[in-house]
């Protein structure tokens with residue numbers, strides 16, 4: 001804490017202060033404000049702002065946007081698509097998103113430049129205070145963590161980006177939604193379980209005549225100039241605005257993926273798709289940018305005496321597919337419900353319920369996902385599985401539902417049965433066994 005900031009009466013004491021106006025922070029602010037709580041949402045950039053992302057919304061994200069009453073503006077600024085086209089080892093398979101009783105059977109692509117401000121402004125329209133261009137630089141009066149939880153805090157210290165002025169914002173509860181780098185999360189005591197998977201990804205924009213195709217493309221084999229498969233996957237997401245979002249991702253889990261440079265991977269991938277999509281120096285829109293994908297709830301703890309983490313700051317990305325927007329919206333909403341309970345009961349101990357909700361929503365699923373990514377991070381297993389799987393359509397359809405977390409628990413269809421089998425396997429095979437099986441000692445340490 002610093003002593004030289006202004007202690008200003010300009011800000012009331014809020015029920016909740018939220019650090020970061022991305023999907024998780026804005027959704028949390030919306031649900032709290034809608035329930036009538038006083039909430040302050042602090043974003044260091046000014047909306048609209050760029051954010052490195054593949055810009056892909058699956059049906060799970062669309063559902064959350066529908067729930068917030070935002071599908072209309074998303075449809076207006078985004079591009080609706082039908083499903084996923086998978087490519088790999090000489091095979092191609094186009095698959096519509098599955099029919100589901102809750103989730104729609106379509107997705108959107110929309111730049112984060114257009115998306116994130118919509119949700120933050122929506123929270124403001126429902127009564128949240130939105131501070132743009134204001135950075136949280138420190139916790140206010142942090143307290144020691146107890147029982148292995150996060151530290152507590154009386155609020156945050158903020159700095160106006162334009163003037164450099166600092167001031168305090170006091171709140172009963174503090175939510176860290178500051179993304180994958182989560183400096184404030186680390187100050188609260190968040191650490192990463194390093195033996196669990198972490199992703200890295202890079203994306204760039206290109207103009208392309210194929211910008212309005214109704215599929216998002218996922219390439220499961222990327223080749224170097226000699227035609228050798230390199231670990232990683234690539235995507236091309238049509239944005240419907242004259243551009244496509246082209247990117248690559250890889251997992252840091254396995255030894256084979258270590259030392260792979262995402263910039264080189266992106267070069268190989270762009271070269272591989274250049275002719276089909278018209279990707280070249282002239283159609284490229286600026287240099288690619290990248291970021292990390294903390295996944296599988298590998299960051300923790302998630303709760304302190306009066307603090308919680310959500311979205312990427314909680315490591316909430318789905319390890320199966322690198323999707324984080326839906327999980328940002330969902331964890332923001334779960335946290336809002338728990339914070340609401342604590343405020344109604346005037347009892348901080350209700351926050352512990354957040355861990356239970358996370359476990360209920362993602363515990364089993366992320367256990368299966370972690371086991372799966374450990375296996376496919378071995379290139380031999382990836383080639384064999386993808387090469388065979390892409391030729392058996394029902395298998396790939398089942399996998400699509402599992403990987404996008406679109407199973408219907410009340411059904412006993414192929415994806416639900418396969419998932420239950422994988423869960424049973426993940427329950428009996430300890431996580432470390434995968435590392436030993438794959439000779440992946442580095443990750444096992």
Ligand SMILES: Cc1cc2nc3c(=O)[nH]c(=O)nc-3n(C[C@H](O)[C@H](O)[C@H](O)COP(=O)(O)OP(=O)(O)OC[C@H]3O[C@@H](n4cnc5c(N)ncnc54)[C@H](O)[C@@H]3O)c2cc1C
Pocket residue numbers: 019020021022023024025042043044045051052053054055056057058061134135136137177178179180183184201202203247289290291292293310311312313317322323324325326328
């Ligand atoms: C290359 C790449 C491609 C991806 N593609 C997809 C995709 O296609 N679909 C998908 O669903 N997910 C994708 N993801 C993941 C997705 O981007 C994240 O999971 C998602 O943005 C998480 O939302 P969040 O709100 O937790 O964090 P963020 O979106 O990172 O938002 C955090 C916000 O906090 C602000 N902030 C940070 N520190 C402070 C501070 N101290 N004070 C105030 N504000 C602060 C930041 O400016 C930012 O606006 C991708 C990620 C990468 C890197």
